[in-house]
Amino acid sequence: MYDSYNRKIQYLRVSVTDRCNFRCAYCMPAQGVKMLSHDEILSYEEFLRIIRILSNHGVKKIRLTGGEPLVRKGIIPFIRDIAALQAITDISMTTNGSLLAAMAEKLKAAGLTRVNISLDTINPKQFRQITRGGDLAQTLQGIEAALAVGLTPVKLNIVLTNMITEQDIAYFVDFIHREPVSVRFIEYMPIGESATGPGPSIEEIKTMINSFGRGKLKPTIDICGNGPAKYYDLPQAKGSFGFITPISEHFCGVCNRIRLTADGKFKPCLLSNQEIDVKTALRNGASDDKIAELFYQTIAKKPQGHTLTNPDEPTQFFRRMSQIGG
Ligand code: SAM
Numbered sequence: 001m002y003d004s005y006n007r008k009i010q011y012l013r014v015s016v017t018d019r020c021n022f023r024c025a026y027c028m029p030a031q032g033v034k035m036l037s038h039d040e041i042l043s044y045e046e047f048l049r050i051i052r053i054l055s056n057h058g059v060k061k062i063r064l065t066g067g068e069p070l071v072r073k074g075i076i077p078f079i080r081d082i083a084a085l086q087a088i089t090d091i092s093m094t095t096n097g098s099l100l101a102a103m104a105e106k107l108k109a110a111g112l113t114r115v116n117i118s119l120d121t122i123n124p125k126q127f128r129q130i131t132r133g134g135d136l137a138q139t140l141q142g143i144e145a146a147l148a149v150g151l152t153p154v155k156l157n158i159v160l161t162n163m164i165t166e167q168d169i170a171y172f173v174d175f176i177h178r179e180p181v182s183v184r185f186i187e188y189m190p191i192g193e194s195a196t197g198p199g200p201s202i203e204e205i206k207t208m209i210n211s212f213g214r215g216k217l218k219p220t221i222d223i224c225g226n227g228p229a230k231y232y233d234l235p236q237a238k239g240s241f242g243f244i245t246p247i248s249e250h251f252c253g254v255c256n257r258i259r260l261t262a263d264g265k266f267k268p269c270l271l272s273n274q275e276i277d278v279k280t281a282l283r284n285g286a287s288d289d290k291i292a293e294l295f296y297q298t299i300a301k302k303p304q305g306h307t308l309t310n311p312d313e314p315t316q317f318f319r320r321m322s323q324i325g326g
């Protein structure tokens with residue numbers, strides 16, 4: 001299925017919960033956000049029905065996100081049910097990694113293909129500060145477990161904030177020499193307020209990476225996922241670096257995804273307030289064709305590009321990132 005701008009839509013991002021055991025300073029306010037009630041959130045059966053229908057209309061790839069997807073009970077059988085759908089070829093997850101160590105093996109066995117793990121700094125104190133209480137050691141154990149059980153390629157997500165230091169970059173340079181991971185730096189997107197200050201630019205990060213005497217960054221081909229990151233490697237590294245630039249060089253032209261929020265709304269674009277209510281239709285007995293029609297309506301509404309950097313079009317977002325599913 002192609003949208004109005006000839007982008008092939010075959011990727012659904014599913015936010016299975018708005019709840020999270022962290023309160024990252026750029027994602028949520030310190031007191032958290034008003035949580036959805038049990039009834040407001042789609043059941044796994046409801047998610048599965050939508051995914052099954054969409055898989056008959058070109059969706060091949062599913063990413064589970066949140067909030068923190070691993071805090072929702074029953075995630076493993078849910079993954080097993082998605083994996084049983086013939087048309088689905090890739091099931092990935094974005095997680096903060098804190099609960100991953102104990103679950104990695106079962107997630108893999110259920111059919112999860114790979115994980116992206118958020119790791120904004122490797123300084124335990126800064127990590128606790130940025131996540132407002134998170135334990136770095138648990139996330140590092142989660143990364144190790146993901147590598148050990150083969151939830152690969154493992155990708156790390158680092159949002160650029162003022163917490164990132166040269167020590168972090170040195171660690172990541174060393175890490176991609178030791179492990180076949182992809183370390184991706186992501187520009188902060190102003191969705192609601194952030195309690196962190198602006199971080200270094202992508203160019204500054206590249207300059208730092210090049211300064212460690214391990215060779216110079218060289219562009220390389222995309223690794224599994226075909227996402228928006230531009231990848232680079234270093235001469236002797238097993239892994240790579242990725243740079244995701246929604247602000248300085250947006251990639252809307254290759255955006256191939258639709259989102260489904262935990263409370264049952266299709267979103268054509270992360271950075272737009274447009275939503276299409278699928279939950280009400282689902283709970284009022286809509287046919288599979290009707291659900292598919294709502295999906296096509298969502299695709300038709302996919303904007304050509306976001307307007308975050310256009311000063312004439314200020315956007316007030318209704319939801320924080322944890323409520324959309326980043
Ligand atoms: N809890 C999981 C996690 O942290 O990986 C999944 C949900 S989280 C909303 C998904 C991704 O969005 C994370 O990598 C997080 O760092 C990123 N994110 C959250 N707020 C962001 C913002 N304002 N700008 C850029 N990335 C953001």
Ligand code: SF4
Nearest residue numbers: 020022024027067096
């Ligand atoms: Fe939770 Fe992920 Fe948001 Fe951090 S970025 S508060 S871990 S949802």
